[in-house]
Amino acid sequence: MPPAVVFIEAVVLAGRFPLLSGLSLEVATGEVVHLRGANGAGKTSLLRACAGLLPIASGRAEVLGHDLLVDRVSLRRAVGLLGHAGFHYEELSVRDNLRFALRASRAPLERAGPALERLGLTGRLLDTPVGACSAGQRRRLALAVLVARAPRLWLLDEPHAGLDAEARATVDALVAEARVGGATVLLASHELERAAAIADRSVEIAGGRVVPAATDSAEVGCDVA
Numbered sequence: 001m002p003p004a005v006v007f008i009e010a011v012v013l014a015g016r017f018p019l020l021s022g023l024s025l026e027v028a029t030g031e032v033v034h035l036r037g038a039n040g041a042g043k044t045s046l047l048r049a050c051a052g053l054l055p056i057a058s059g060r061a062e063v064l065g066h067d068l069l070v071d072r073v074s075l076r077r078a079v080g081l082l083g084h085a086g087f088h089y090e091e092l093s094v095r096d097n098l099r100f101a102l103r104a105s106r107a108p109l110e111r112a113g114p115a116l117e118r119l120g121l122t123g124r125l126l127d128t129p130v131g132a133c134s135a136g137q138r139r140r141l142a143l144a145v146l147v148a149r150a151p152r153l154w155l156l157d158e159p160h161a162g163l164d165a166e167a168r169a170t171v172d173a174l175v176a177e178a179r180v181g182g183a184t185v186l187l188a189s190h191e192l193e194r195a196a197a198i199a200d201r202s203v204e205i206a207g208g209r210v211v212p213a214a215t216d217s218a219e220v221g222c223d224v225a
Contacts (some may be wrong), residue, residue, distance in 0.1 A: 004029045004153055004184035005050060010059035012049050019045035021208035034180050035188040036200035042208040043188040047155040051081040062177045064152055077105050079153035082142055082159055090131035094121055094141055097130055115148035135162045154178055154185040172198050
């Protein structure tokens, strides 16, 4: 089976500043990889590049068989990105936000109910406008969208942030279930022990490239992504 992600000397720029500066990484299909590194190391930029949201300036970059130098759009329905912002509609209810996301990605609407229940979004909360929800509830909704879409590649940026202990444990279980289901997971997290416990391996990123884990990350630059 071909790898899910192949980056070879990939460069991503913000103006003239390199967000990724010759990054090389291969991730096997069905693998869970923990991305570690200081703030600004390039973890978020890598996740966004894998989602087709950042253009590749040079090098080689393939995700799920799609050449990102040629086409960054067609893979997006097969990829799920959990970022720092949920991109929800404040005036829509929790339930309607999820249903809207499923329609936009052409995923079956019948997945909405089970996903909401799995993330503890039930009862009156279903009809609550997202604008009235707490940060933790918004995070749960973002996770419910990911679960309902069932992407082939999960891109998780600090997925435990803003969650209580129960929801954090649910995240761990969801990652394990995604792997069993054949999905690939890239997980960026500063919670080293927790992430290592659910990942097959850890990859250190510094200065926009993959480096040996023992490398000093003091040279890390500023990642504007």
